Amino acid sequence: MGAAPVWSVDPRTGKAREQVAVEATADEVDRAVRAAEAARPALADRTVRAALLRAAADLLDAAGEQVVEAADAETALGPTRLTGELARTTAQLRAFAEVVDDGAFLDIRIDHADADRTPPWPDLRRWKIPLGVVAVYSASNFPLAFSVPGGDTASALAAGCPVVIKAHPDHPATSELCAALLRKAAQQAGLPETVVALVHGFDAGVELVRHPLVAAAGFTGSVRGGRALFDAAAARPVPIPFHGELGSLNPVVITEAAADEGARTLGAGLAGSMTLGSGQFCTKPGLVLAPAGDAGDRLLTSLAAAVSESEPGVMLDHRMRDAFVAGVAERAALDGVEAPVTPGAGGEHTVNAGFLTVPARRLTAEGPHDLLLEECFGPVTVVARYETRDEIDAVLSRLPGNLTATLHAAADDPEAPGLLAALTPLAGRVLVGGWPTGVAVAPAQHHGGPYPATTSASTSVGATAIERWLRPVTYQSAPPALLPPELRDDNPLGLPRMVDGRPEPLAR
Template sequence: MAATPVWSVDPRTGKRHGQVTAEASPRDVDVAVRAAHGARAALADAPARAAFLRAAAGLLDGAGERIVETADAETALGPVRLTGELARTTGQLRAFADLVEEGSHLDVRIDRADPALTPPRPELRRYKVPLGVVAVYAASNFPLAFSVPGGDTASALAAGCPVVVKAHPDHPATSELCASLLSRAAETAGLPAAVVRVVHGFDAGLELIRHPLVTAAGFTGSVRGGRALFDAATARPVPIPFHGELGSLNPVVVTPAAAAERAVEIGGGLAGSVTLGAGQFCVKPGLVLVPEGPDGDRLADALAASLAQAGPGVLLDRRMREDFLAGVAERSALPAVTAPVAPGPAGEHAVGPGYLSVPAAGLLGGGHELLLAECFGPVTVLVRYAGRREAAGVLGLLEGNLTATLQLSAAEAAGTAPADATTADAPAGPDGPDVPDAADAPSAAELIGLVTALAGRVVVNGWPTGVAVAPAQHHGGPYPAATSHSTSVGATAVERWLRPVAYQSVPDALLPPELREANPLGVPRRVTGDR
């Protein structure tokens, strides 16, 4: 049987650029995984790993014009956006190279023997070792930063784990181009090209998660697809960790004081965040709590005006466009839901942005669960709330999210807003403070507590779109935003691909170099019991 071809498609026209490769057969997947598994010993060389990551960054930067052109032809994300994404991707690779050389990710801990303790403590030395081959499932909306050369790949390689990437069908040519550059970088650093392998095809993704030599997986995509892979990972004879980012509504709460102070600014900023990348960011604000009244009306008017200026956008593929249009239509048909600016088709391939509106009382009345699920594309839902109880009630309906954003007044943000005695004095119930029914505003402190329970990143007076690659970053959240408590962005993303090992009373000569008394590699370590 002939292999199924993999085509590169222009989402602006729906036309094929040409066949890139073919979908991987079960044998192809097995060969790729076994080749990656065989590269583990070479990847254990930390200096070579760091050199590889830096060489990869250099080659990607050097081929930047070609990469951006190829990715734009497959995603319609535009050269400006893709140039920035490439810079983020290569910066991420260099940051992980620095981490490998510095060594803090190994989390070396040494407890000196102390026979005087009760019970006596033996000599213990602990650090972390790589898991093995990691399966990475590339995202549709980030053809670089969450794809073949992206954060999952970079962090796994930094941990010393070879990678097999299941490429996304929306950008196969970009994936193959980046894979070839990573292979060249590996060979430049003296490593086998097999430290990174790429496979294509839906069935290949299933074969990959089931392969007995795959030890962990990273995924960015839909709840439906991620949950299917998560279930497959846990149903294996030997279950493996599955670090999935599945979907997020990313709620925003605008306080009455903030709306009174800068309604037009907030409305414009919201429109920019909703339409960035045609609304195809995993941290797009999809539900916004806005106070009832004239200030909330001004904010909605500013949002509508800014959305009109934004113009139509092209989604990543035809299926996503059809799902977006169907999702908007289904949500618009719900009771009490209006579409002040109706999102919809704009020509044969593009869509126009918009927003839906619903009173909080209607949402709290039930039957609106669809509004609490992510709609991928340039649309958001404004929920008009009357006071603290309604705002807290709506937040109480939400599942886990990647982000939650608060728009506060200057006084609220500075902690100088007048305190509300009812908030401080209210007894805590099982669902939060038992607050009165009065149409009073939720306090900033109360909101911080509510959204911290919902999200992995809390934003104040900013917008969630744009995820800085930094040591303190956390990109994850409670389920279904993620299937684990780990981050897929930032230095600590490497922790997903490591496991701790403790050595008790092991002679120094038999210890790994990282744990020997002389510390020949100079890695940071915590020591207990030194005199």
């Protein structure tokens, strides 16, 4: 019996487009991982790694029209959105090339021997080295930026780790195209193309996380799938780091003063954020705490008007569509829940955006309304209307971890300091004003948060995402001739370092 075929499916019609691959067998996963492991030494040269990342960005840009067309055919996200996502993807590849060039990520620290200390210090020299082969699990909702050429792949290659990528079944043709471009970039940089491998199939993903030569994994997807892989990673004879982004409610708190000042603007902004990409962003605001009085009424009127104007959307696949329709129906049936704009099925292949309202007091204690505190993937949000500050605090105290938390407060709002303090433990990125959809690829960015938002304290966006694929090593009392150039006193590579507790001046 042959391997199962992998089909590219058009989510706008639900019909198969073409067979693009077959699911990888356990033997094929093993060969891919072993080939990646064999290619590790070739990635040791930082100059070559930087060249690989820049070549990948250039090739993706050159094939941009083809990449966007393939991704749109499989995701229905639209050329405008996907063109922007491609630009973000190539920008982060180039950004990690700059990180590699700079070398600060090596976190080099040298403490010379000091016999006058009590007890005496030996000579100690510390830096970070790559972990090894990294398994990357592609996301459904970002076929480029969080998939084959995305941040996990870019940061792992930047760290010096080969990658074996498990393609997402929603965009296999896009995955094959991007993987081919990455392999071509490797060849251009003088590297074996096996530094990047692609496998398909659910069983292949399980085999991958269990493979003894896989040293770490990065995942973006559902709580259920991510937790299963996380548990598998932890259950190995040698457990490995599993950096999973799983799910997030992304709470928003709007003070009464903020609603009074800008109800119309807030309603329109919320509508734009929750419907963006048919509500399929990991940072979609899924729970909003808004006041119950007149200002809150005006905010909801604005929200209803804006959401009602949104067009029916196509979700990434029909399984997600069915889950969304069932999920919003179950939530809408709860006692006290109302739907000013009803979310759910649109046409045969589309969904309608909408939102639900509920008194916040129903969320302050355990009960059937806890369902409203779980992420519902798609264009819907829940507006919980509070009467008192105590209700806000009670609801926030019951929330799980999140990628983001947002506060809308008026200028000099007396509630702002306390609410900001209450939101900070809940998320990895806390916004004051604005909306959480949109994650800047910047050095100071943090895209992560307490479980179940992520399974670790790391970020998957920004320069520090490289830290996930490194581990520190200290050499003690090593003769200079045995030290790598990065740790020698003369600093022949001109890298930023801490020496005897102070930044070392770099030669000009």
